[in-house]
Amino acid sequence: MTMTNVSNGTTDSEQARDTLPQRLRRRFGGMRTGGHGGLEILRSIGPGLLVTVGFIDPGNWASNMAAGSQFGYSLLWVVTLSTIMLIMLQHNAAHLGIATGQCLAEATTTHLPRPVSRLILASAYLATVATALAEVLGGAIALQMLFGLPLPVGSVLVAAASLSLLMSSSYKRVERWIIAFVSLIGISFLVELALVDVSWGEAAVSWVTPALPSGSLAIVMSVLGAVVMPHNLFLHSEVIQSQHFEARGDDVVRERLRNEFVDTLFSMGVGWAINSAMVILAATTFFARGIVVDDLAVAAQTLSPILGQAATVTFALALLLAGLSSSITAAMAAGTISAGMFGEEYDIHDRHSSVGVVACMAAAALACLLVPNAFQGLVVSQALLSLQLPITVFLQVYLTSSRRVMGRWRNSTATKVVLVAIGVTVTFIDVIGLLG
Numbered sequence: 107m108t109m110t111n112v113s114n115g116t117t118d119s120e121q122a123r124d125t126l127p128q129r130l131r132r133r134f135g136g137m138r139t140g141g142h143g144g145l146e147i148l149r150s151i152g153p154g155l156l157v158t159v160g161f162i163d164p165g166n167w168a169s170n171m172a173a174g175s176q177f178g179y180s181l182l183w184v185v186t187l188s189t190i191m192l193i194m195l196q197h198n199a200a201h202l203g204i205a206t207g208q209c210l211a212e213a214t215t216t217h218l219p220r221p222v223s224r225l226i227l228a229s230a231y232l233a234t235v236a237t238a239l240a241e242v243l244g245g246a247i248a249l250q251m252l253f254g255l256p257l258p259v260g261s262v263l264v265a266a267a268s269l270s271l272l273m274s275s276s277y278k279r280v281e282r283w284i285i286a287f288v289s290l291i292g293i294s295f296l297v298e299l300a301l302v303d304v305s306w307g308e309a310a311v312s313w314v315t316p317a318l319p320s321g322s323l324a325i326v327m328s329v330l331g332a333v334v335m336p337h338n339l340f341l342h343s344e345v346i347q348s349q350h351f352e353a354r355g356d357d358v359v360r361e362r363l364r365n366e367f368v369d370t371l372f373s374m375g376v377g378w379a380i381n382s383a384m385v386i387l388a389a390t391t392f393f394a395r396g397i398v399v400d401d402l403a404v405a406a407q408t409l410s411p412i413l414g415q416a417a418t419v420t421f422a423l424a425l426l427l428a429g430l431s432s433s434i435t436a437a438m439a440a441g442t443i444s445a446g447m448f449g450e451e452y453d454i455h456d457r458h459s460s461v462g463v464v465a466c467m468a469a470a471a472l473a474c475l476l477v478p479n480a481f482q483g484l485v486v487s488q489a490l491l492s493l494q495l496p497i498t499v500f501l502q503v504y505l506t507s508s509r510r511v512m513g514r515w516r517n518s519t520a521t522k523v524v525l526v527a528i529g530v531t532v533t534f535i536d537v538i539g540l541l542g
Contacts, residue, residue: 162292162380163432164244164425165237167402168484169328170381174388175399177319179305182312182385184326188333189378191528195499197370198517198525199339202506203347204362205515210343210498211446213505224447226501231443231462233494234337238436238470239477240487242268245429247402247480251422261474264426265467268433272463273454291424292376295383301411302390309386323539324489330535331491333381336498337439344442344452359515384408400481433467440466493536499529 173181203209208216211230214223245268246260255263318326351362387408392399399405406421442452444462452459477483503525507517517525 162289162377162424162428163241163332164247164402164429165240165484165488166332166381167244167384167405167425167428168240168481169325169332169488170384171388171392171399171402171405171408172481172485173322173325173329174385175392175397176325177322178389178393179309179312179386180317180319181322181326181329182309182382183314183316184329185333185378185381185385186313187316187531188330189374189381191532192334192377193370193374194524194528195334195339195502196342196374197367198502198506198521199343200346200366200370201363201515202502202512203343203345204351204359204366205512207347207350208343209347209442209446209451210340210502210505211443212347212449212451213511214501215446215449217505217508217511226497227443227447229494229497230336230340231440231466233335233491233498234340234436234440234443235466235469235473236487236490237335237337238433238440238466239473240484241429241433241436242467242470243429243474243477243480243483243487244402245426245433246474248422248426248429251403251406251418252426257477257480258475261471264429264433265471265474268430268437269464269467271430272434272437273460291420291428292380292383294420295380295387295408298387298408298411299383302387304386304390309382313382325485326535327492327539328485328488330532331493331495332488333377334495334532335491336494337436337443339498339502340442340446341435341439344439347451363515400479402481402484433470436470437463437466489539492532492539496529496533496536499525499532503529 170185173184199210202213206213211227214227218226242261242264243257245264246255246257249255249260249263250257346366351358388399388405391397391408397404402421402425403418406418408417410417438452441454441459441463444465445452445456445459448458450456450458454460454463474483503517503522505511506525507522509516
């Protein structure tokens with residue numbers, strides 16, 4: 107694909123002169139900067155997995171359970187389409203960070219007129235608050251399931267805990283345990299597919315065949331927003347650019363672009379499988395019996411075949427840890443955006459970053475107090491993300507396609523066309539969702 111041309115820094119004419127073995131070595135061969143082939147690629151896997159945590163956050167759980175319980179397998183295509191979009195967009199966001207040494211927020215401030223950049227970043231910040239709302243609310247629901255705490259109390263506790271972990275940087279010491287436990291639940295969803303009566307033929311068709319059952323538009327927008335989350339694009343570019351590969355020479359940039367694509371492809375593939383499993387389990391557990399899920403406590407029953415009576419407690423613990431870990435990444439994204447407004451990198455000890463983090467979590471906790479229905483609050487928050495998504499997508503296309511911003515590493519024509527098509531598709535889904 108022409109995107110690879112950008113990643114390896116060669117022109118189409120140069121590639122045309124290459125033999126097939128030369129092309130294969132350039133694409134998959136050993137690294138020229140001290141790496142060790144596949145081992146070096148494995149070492150590069152990581153930033154994409156941070157994004158994948160968002161695939162099993164409370165907002166995703168609610169959207170997927172609503173999709174499967176209300177419409178069976180028919181909305182699986184949204185998971186597939188969203189994941190394909192996410193692979194392209196996340197790689198492109200990382201592409202910006204690797205090639206320029208600036209994250210998406212910094213580049214927006216640097217290269218757009220101030221009124222325009224502030225308006226765009228403000229919309230992205232509000233979308234991040236909506237994300238944090240879902241994470242905090244999901245954690246509060248988990249505390250209610252475990253200890254019977256009222257949602258307002260739980261929301262404040264989750265927001266305070268996440269903020270404390272982030273401001274003290276102590277979250278780094280527990281991050282691997284959180285990801286490991288939440289990943290275990292994700293694996294449980296996958297394993298349970300072998301224990302339920304899945305119509306794989308119908309699922310296979312639904313994965314690749316768009317369908318819009320009556321009343322499904324709001325859920326389509328929610329699933330889309332739950333997978334392709336604007337704040338993750340900002341966060342991914344920040345995590346990547348903080349290593350400043352652009353200062354190490356073209357060979358390092360070229361190598362990192364190739365490895366990052368493998369990281370993104372692997373991580374998003376894992377997310378696609380877990381999201382799909384959630385929808386399928388809700389379809390087989392609830393849709394087949396005419397039960398509509400409108401409460402995550404009810405959704406815990408999807409784990410009962412594999413965990414028995416411990417399903418509710420395990421589900422609640424996983425939901426709590428998912429809420430904590432994903433609220434931390436949402437707050438980090440908020441800090442990235444607020445720092446980017448001043449042309450700065452994210453640094454929790456700098457006031458532009460820390461104020462953005464604190465304000466996001468405070469706003470999310472306050473919003474949780476005003477949500478009348480927790481489950482619907484999760485679903486609606488994800489739909490709101492899809493409304494901001496076209497702004498971030500077209501912003502990203504503009505920046506990564508600009509010679510002034512990217513130099514020789516700018517998007518190829520084919521990549522630009524694909525990204526614009528993604529932006530148009532998301533916009534179309536939003537428009538019909540609003541009109542419907």
